[in-house]
Amino acid sequence: MNTNSDALDRIRRDIDRIDDRLHDLLMERTALVEKVALAKAPDDSVALRPGREAEIMRRLTVRHQGRFPLPALVRIWREIMGALVGLQKPFSIAVCQPERGDGYIELARDHFGVVWTKTIFPSPGHVVRAVADGQASVGVVPLPHENDQEPWWLSLTAGSGNLPQVVTRLPVLAQAPIAGRAEPFEAFVIACRPHDDTGADRTLIAVETVPDISRDRLRALFTAAGIEEASVIGTHRAEDHRVYLSEVDSFITADDPRLVALVGGGKDTVRHVRIIGGYPLPLAL
Numbered sequence: 001m002n003t004n005s006d007a008l009d010r011i012r013r014d015i016d017r018i019d020d021r022l023h024d025l026l027m028e029r030t031a032l033v034e035k036v037a038l039a040k041a042p043d044d045s046v047a048l049r050p051g052r053e054a055e056i057m058r059r060l061t062v063r064h065q066g067r068f069p070l071p072a073l074v075r076i077w078r079e080i081m082g083a084l085v086g087l088q089k090p091f092s093i094a095v096c097q098p099e100r101g102d103g104y105i106e107l108a109r110d111h112f113g114v115v116w117t118k119t120i121f122p123s124p125g126h127v128v129r130a131v132a133d134g135q136a137s138v139g140v141v142p143l144p145h146e147n148d149q150e151p152w153w154l155s156l157t158a159g160s161g162n163l164p165q166v167v168t169r170l171p172v173l174a175q176a177p178i179a180g181r182a183e184p185f186e187a188f189v190i191a192c193r194p195h196d197d198t199g200a201d202r203t204l205i206a207v208e209t210v211p212d213i214s215r216d217r218l219r220a221l222f223t224a225a226g227i228e229e230a231s232v233i234g235t236h237r238a239e240d241h242r243v244y245l246s247e248v249d250s251f252i253t254a255d256d257p258r259l260v261a262l263v264g265g266g267k268d269t270v271r272h273v274r275i276i277g278g279y280p281l282p283l284a285l
């Protein structure tokens with residue numbers, strides 16, 4: 001009996017020592033991130049680097065071993081990086097929560113952690129405006145749906161200047177289903193910064209065509225321009241034109257010659273092509 005409780009005490013002292021080391025490392029990591037913040041351009045409006053975060057998470061999930069559950073590991077690092085992004089610059093999160101419940105707030109909390117303020121907005125359009133105006137550092141908006149009456153992503157295709165862009169897709173690791181909830185919530189994070197190249201990314205390209213063309217024709221235009229694996233994730237039909245939101249399985253920037261080929265290959269049909277961001281591929285279990 002005594003021996004057992006002695007052994008237990010010893011193990012618990014080891015656990016205390018490990019907790020102290022973890023805690024010390026966390027404080028040391030915080031000090032390093034403060035140095036990273038000083039090295040960033042002062043006019044950077046948001047400290048968030050979704051690509052770097054994705055690379056960290058991929059590296060850790062690959063080296064992970066043993067019985068500690070991977071979703072718990074991801075959650076701990078989400079909390080750490082979420083906390084540290086807001087220590088570098090003021091950080092606030094605009095969340096679209098159009099329906100009852102708090103599915104998108106949960107997604108935002110799982111990704112950015114518990115620390116920073118989250119403000120609920122009734123529509124994705126409000127969130128886009130809040131981020132564009134600098135009222136919020138990032139926004140969480142539902143993934144586009146085919147039958148959206150007023151797709152929020154259209155406002156990311158128009159105009160110039162520092163428009164918000166899609167930078168992340170949530171959740172970064174598929175969540176366990178919640179009993180009683182029909183569908184998992186999924187969202188895009190938008191911010192006034194370009195999406196990052198992590199070597200495993202998707203890019204979102206809005207293509208405006210006059211007149212309307214079929215999806216098959218659109219896919220053929222992408223293929224002819226040298227862009228494979230383009231799938232449509234949203235559409236908007238106006239009186240004299242159609243806008244497709246296509247998702248491409250690679251990292252593409254606005255100056256990519258393939259986009260010029262896409263416009264040229266469409267002769268007069270493709271009026272406008274615009275990248276509205278992209279995101280690192282979500283973690284695979």
Ligand SMILES: O=C(O)C(=O)C[C@]1(C(=O)O)C=C[C@@H](O)C=C1
Pocket residue numbers: 033036037047048049050052053056080081084085088
């Ligand atoms: O590497 C950076 O740029 C950081 O700001 C550090 C850090 C991190 O905690 O590792 C924090 C926030 C960023 O979104 C990405 C990574």
